[in-house]
Amino acid sequence: AIPTAVMVGTGKGAKSGILIKGGESLELVHKVNHIVFDKTGTLTVGKPQVIKNIPFMDNSMKDVLFFAGSLEQGSEHPLGQAIVEKAKEKQIDLTTVKDFKNNPGFGIEGIIEKSRIIVGNLKFAEKEGVDHSSADIMIGDLQSQGNTVVLVMKDGILIGILGLADKLKPYAKETIKMLHKMKIHTYLLTGDNKKTAEAIAKSIGIQEYFAEVLPSQKLVKIEEIQSETNAVVAMVGDGINDAPALTKADVGIAIGSGTDIAIESADIVLIKGELQNLIAAMTLSKKTYIKMR
Numbered sequence: 316a317i318p319t320a321v322m323v324g325t326g327k328g329a330k331s332g333i334l335i336k337g338g339e340s341l342e343l344v345h346k347v348n349h350i351v352f353d354k355t356g357t358l359t360v361g362k363p364q365v366i367k368n369i370p371f372m373d374n375s376m377k378d379v380l381f382f383a384g385s386l387e388q389g390s391e392h393p394l395g396q397a398i399v400e401k402a403k404e405k406q407i408d409l410t411t412v413k414d415f416k417n418n419p420g421f422g423i424e425g426i427i428e429k430s431r432i433i434v435g436n437l438k439f440a441e442k443e444g445v446d447h448s449s450a451d452i453m454i455g456d457l458q459s460q461g462n463t464v465v466l467v468m469k470d471g472i473l474i475g476i477l478g479l480a481d482k483l484k485p486y487a488k489e490t491i492k493m494l495h496k497m498k499i500h501t502y503l504l505t506g507d508n509k510k511t512a513e514a515i516a517k518s519i520g521i522q523e524y525f526a527e528v529l530p531s532q533k534l535v536k537i538e539e540i541q542s543e544t545n546a547v548v549a550m551v552g553d554g555i556n557d558a559p560a561l562t563k564a565d566v567g568i569a570i571g572s573g574t575d576i577a578i579e580s581a582d583i584v585l586i587k588g589e590l591q592n593l594i595a596a597m598t599l600s601k602k603t604y605i606k607m608r
């Protein structure tokens with residue numbers, strides 16, 4: 316039988332938008348001493364916007380948005396949606412793409428007007444042997460301000476870069492500060508590059524970061540932290556990419572209007588996407604189990 320205190324606890328949670336799947340998760344959450352956060356959609360709002368468009372060679376800003384926007388029509392990535400939105404805002408007529416391919420952790424590719432277009436990160440450019448030296452200073456500047464840089468390549472040549480900015484969630488800093496007061500170690504885990512991850516971690520006050528983590532490797536990082544002595548690890552995430560890590564963590568916490576798979580994989584769901592509800596969930600857990608003792 317479920318103890319009354321647990322039923323009261325989960326009931327109270329539900330009223331404030333904290334869905335707790337079973338008493339075990341409620342009990343574990345106040346024992347958590349390491350919390351790993353996904354970046355996009357978890358610590359940030361998850362709606363990046365194109366704030367910079369820098370063309371190279373003899374291309375225009377329009378060219379950059381035409382090729383990147385056309386290709387990104389086939390992508391569900393928030394970066395892709397932001398690029399399509401910007402192209403539409405600039406009233407650029409996007410075209411169809413042949414042989415579209417998504418490369419998780421790198422970007423996308425396809426054929427447009429007989430040219431091979433690649434849109435993605437630096438790792439992708441390097442994998443494809445595309446020279447990006449002319450853009451390196453601008454890329455570095457954008458990244459160290461916490462922006463994500465997307466490179467646009469056409470037939471093996473860099474034709475432009477796009478800088479995308481995402482806003483931090485309200486109370487992100489305060490939540491992290493509270494967690495540190497509760498002696499909880501904090502980590503940022505992202506597929507994004509090192510410089511951007513470092514800038515975001517710094518601006519929020521997160522203690523450690525893991526960058527350029529491929530979707531398939533997110534759960535390996537959780538295992539690494541779990542192997543530390545007495546570690547009880549929670550993972551907070553919203554995306555399909557996060558689902559295996561949410562399952563692997565001692566407590567998986569899905570946040571907000573996250574993807575169905577993330578919600579299914581989690582033990583606790585913060586329905587409204589509010590980070591501060593994480594503290595509320597921990598306090599609720601503590602109160603419930605003190606009552607039971």
Ligand code: ADP
Pocket residue numbers: 354355387390391392394395418419420421422423434435436463464465504505506507508528529530554556
């Ligand atoms: P995250 O959800 O942390 O961004 P992903 O694995 O989805 O992790 O992506 C990792 C990186 O790969 C992104 O930060 C971006 O640099 C690049 N990327 C992935 N998909 C796209 C896309 N559709 N357009 C541009 N870049 C992309």
Ligand code: MG
Pocket residue numbers: 353354355356357552553554
């Ligand atoms: Mg995410």
